[in-house]
Amino acid sequence: MRLTPLATALLALASSASTASAAGGDAGGPPRRVVSLNLTADELLVEMLPPERLVGVTRWADDPEMSNVAGRVPAAAERLPRADLERLIALRPDLVVVSEYTDADFLRLLEKSGLRHHRLSGLASLAGIRAAITDLGQLVACPGAAARLVARMDAILGELARRLDGARRPRVLYWSDPHTAGADSALGSLIEAAGAVNVGRELGLRGIVPISGERAFVADPDVVLLTLGSGAAGSLRRHPLLSRTRAAREGRVVEMPNRLLVALSDRAADACWWLAARLHPSLVPQALPAGGNR
């Protein structure tokens, strides 16, 4: 992307400190007290770390509608209702795992407070999720656990690809009034790995972006994918145009549990399998393959 001279000058004025993969604080030795500030890291760290090393997770980690590790989070880990820096410092973590969207000013304050941080990034694709799991595993000195998560993910996705080989791919539109998923989005990758064509990508969209009702209607998807319990099904039924799409009229609407839709951990493979089982019921059974069970 080209920057205007003004933007270049502005950025030159700003500190050149971009956020490194893991930055700030004392980086000596593997972290013993890890805090997660996002749900994906909650899920990964619960799987990877011995319980005593996970000292803080988001409050969403215990919510069975949002989290794939609800009920398995160590009781002693602090539940953080928000990214409250003061509470974070009081936990004395030696590693804080933040999300791709955490802004740089917050990260600088973490560093100034002596806290080392790691940004989970590249989660817009299954390959990126694999790499993020491996990186995090290395950083918390649990490469074996990370490798097991990646192997499980690969086992599910490999079996899925084998079963879907040569299958006709339905055209799926994700719709969360008014947003859809285009290219370079985890949801788009999920749709494609589940043996479907992502209508958002067909339309030239990138990321999670709004789509007009007219454009979605004209795209005429085979299936509409919604978030279960989000009210999107009601919105679809009431929408003057989308309610008239072939998919809506013929009942080809799939409502996916939120915990699977937002899963950017190894559970993204579970989400792919879940969706594939609804799109290709004759090819993919509901139950995960043998290598996918924990």
Next chain:
Amino acid sequence: MSEPARRRLVFAVLAAALPLALLSALSLGSVPLSPLGVIGSAAARAGLGAPAPLGDVGEVILWSVRLPRVLIAALVGGGLAVVGASLQSLFRNPLADAGLLGVGPGAALGAVIAVNLGWAQERFLALPLSACAGALLALLLIYALAHAGGRPSLSGLLLTGLAVSAVAAAGTSVLLVATEEFRVRTVLFWLAGGLEGRGFEHAALAAAFVLPGVAALFLLSRPLDVLSLGEEEAAALSLPVHAVRIVVFGLCALVAGPVTAVAGSIPFVGLIAPHALRGLVGPLGRHLLPASFLAGAILVVVADLAARSFGQYVELPLGSVTAFVGAPYFVLALRGQEGRE
């Protein structure tokens, strides 16, 4: 009580309340710190006592997180209140404030550009610097457009500001719609106003504009007093009306823009503080401006303390706290003014 005695009392109360508010804001929060410990820690930094009386964690919270935040709150509040007082004199309207300047929407446009392009996630200070640039560009645009057809009247300046604000707000809306869903939250939090995650660099950015800007406005208090008599009267007293107006307008925008860039939208502070004080210390700028600075600083320091103390799951937006207090005050003040008229 005579007016000078009342004025002295008001200044004494404000001068005592500000350190108290600062100490409370430094002591209270998610992790409470002992006020004596806070004082002891400050003394230790000055080489006057045992080091680290708050313990390692308390010291980090106080010096890395809470102190810059509280300093920014004081600068923001003081700056906005002085801007409000100056604009109330300039426009001869006791209900004027920084919202009239048109720099807020410019700052918002700068902020949303920084988020949309990913700078806010990648570069330290990119968001406040972009917002600051947006505010200053809006100011330049307002000035250039207003002067395109010769010297503008005060209403011409205001209406040009309104037009530039509308364009900036439209640009913000377009970009918000085009911004990825997860990034929009960053902008929304900024637009709602707040000081979470601000450090000493943000305080320095605010101070670099607020302190000289406020000092310059203090120096202009006499011309402002003359201007508040009316343009004809001011001109009759040999005041260069247009020059003073432009300088005051520019200084107000130079303070309000960076303040908005650092803290987001913090409404009503510039209205409440000077409006409430005018009856107590009198309308003269040399009294009203410093008193407004102190009162504005106290107001925002306390509002920020409330914002971070009430919500467990989310920190309340600072702008919402000042609006909850300011909007009823504004309605009452408006009715009072209409009653007097």
